[in-house]
Amino acid sequence: MTAGLTVALAGAIVAVTEDPAGPHPSRPGSSLTVLPSRPASYLGVYAQGVPGSYAGLTSFAKETDVSPNLALYYSGWYEPFQASFAAAAFRHGAVPVVQINPAGVSLAEIASGHFDTYLQSYARAVRSYRRPVVLSFGHEMNGRWYSWGYRHTSPVVFVAAWRHVVKVFRSVGARNVTWMWTINKVNLRSYATRAPAAWWPGSSYVDWVGIDGYFHTPSEQFPSVFGPTIVDVRELTHDPILISETGAVTSAAQPASIASLFAGVHAYGLLGFLWFDAVGNGDYQIKSPAAVAAFRRGAMTFAER
Numbered sequence: 398m399t400a401g402l403t404v405a406l407a408g409a410i411v412a413v414t415e416d417p418a419g420p421h422p423s424r425p426g427s428s429l430t431v432l433p434s435r436p437a438s439y440l441g442v443y444a445q446g447v448p449g450s451y452a453g454l455t456s457f458a459k460e461t462d463v464s465p466n467l468a469l470y471y472s473g474w475y476e477p478f479q480a481s482f483a484a485a486a487f488r489h490g491a492v493p494v495v496q497i498n499p500a501g502v503s504l505a506e507i508a509s510g511h512f513d514t515y516l517q518s519y520a521r522a523v524r525s526y527r528r529p530v531v532l533s534f535g536h537e538m539n540g541r542w543y544s545w546g547y548r549h550t551s552p553v554v555f556v557a558a559w560r561h562v563v564k565v566f567r568s569v570g571a572r573n574v575t576w577m578w579t580i581n582k583v584n585l586r587s588y589a590t591r592a593p594a595a596w597w598p599g600s601s602y603v604d605w606v607g608i609d610g611y612f613h614t615p616s617e618q619f620p621s622v623f624g625p626t627i628v629d630v631r632e633l634t635h636d637p638i639l640i641s642e643t644g645a646v647t648s649a650a651q652p653a654s655i656a657s658l659f660a661g662v663h664a665y666g667l668l669g670f671l672w673f674d675a676v677g678n679g680d681y682q683i684k685s686p687a688a689v690a691a692f693r694r695g696a697m698t699f700a701e702r
Contacts, residue, residue, distance in 0.1 A: 431575040431604040432492065432529050434637035437662055437699045439669030441467025441494060443642070445676070448472075448482035451489065457674055458489075461689050463696040467531070469494040469642070469671050474502045475515060478522035487528055494531040494641075494671065496579065499558075500543070504535070504550050508557035513565055520569035529573055533641070534562050536579035537609055539593045552595035559598040578603040579641050582610030582626045593626075597633050605668065606630050607641025611681070612657070615650035619661025627665055640670035644681030651683070652691035659695030669699065 442465040444453025451468075458464045468486040470479065472495050483493040499507060506512065523530050535545040538555050545555060559578070566574055580593040597603075608630070610622050623640065630638060640662065645654035662669055672692075673681050683692055 436666045441465050441671035443469040443673050448479040451485040461692050466491050467494050471496045474499045478519050492529050496536045497534045504554045504558040508561045516565040520566040520571040524571040531575045533577040533579045537581040538596050540581040540590045556598045560602050563602045575604045577605040577607045579607035592629050606636050606638045609642040612645035612654040619657045637668050639668040644673040646679040652687040655691040
């Protein structure tokens with residue numbers, strides 16, 4: 398099972414690196430080497446200690462017998478591209494996924510070119526890596542908890558900044574980037590999030606859509622957690638969707654949530670998901686034998702596709 402996922406991704410990496418035409422030749426201005434978009438083919442993980450160390454990801458693979466093929470980390474503004482972590486990911490058969498967070502930075506200044514020196518340096522480092530990288534900028538902008546998001550920065554300014562960042566990377570020739578526009582799941586019972594349409598930068602600036610969301614209660618199922626947001630996204634685009642950050646708190650219900658997650662990816666035809674295997678607002682680590690078994694069973698359904 399693990400080998401199947403790793404071999405499949407290794408082939409994709411070679412194909413993407415060597416095929417300058419890419420999968421979107423008819424989309425003007427698109428990244429030329431975006432990753433393949435086969436449904437149920439990506440299992441990713443965020444582990445504590447990244448990007449300083451890959452140890453958390455190797456420990457996860459050892460405990461679950463599932464080798465992640467996406468390796469997520471979060472990057473503050475002015476931080477360089479972590480080429481050593483990316484190289485470690487490649488050695489383990491994974492693609493690095495970077496959420497670039499412009500905390501405390503004016504998005505209007507980003508859009509105006511004020512930070513182009515930094516962005517050009519970052520883009521050149523990504524280009525020099527010469528293998529696929531998934532990049533996102535200002536994730537969960539339709540929520541109100543980040544400085545770049547809802548109630549803090551206008552959607553118009555966010556869109557201008559997003560487009561400018563993508564243009565800078567393309568101008569430098571960083572064609573190994575898959576651009577993932579990452580939103581938070583919409584909570585219909587809360588004013589903390591909004592439908593994502595106002596923040597949509599347009600299909601020529603996006604390759605994948607990421608949706609962040611968690612299973613907070615034992616009764617929640619994939620359709621109730623992610624279904625309404627997927628509907629919102631499909632009104633904007635038919636780009637591939639990845640559940641880009643998810644988890645379920647460590648409890649007796651965690652195995653059922655994991656099973657629902659895998660089932661939902663298949664039912665909705667999504668790319669896969671990134672599991673937040675760390676302590677955040679709760680402990681989402683997969684520890685119990687039942688949770689490990691559920692994750693292994695689900696991963697086998699990905700490898701068999």
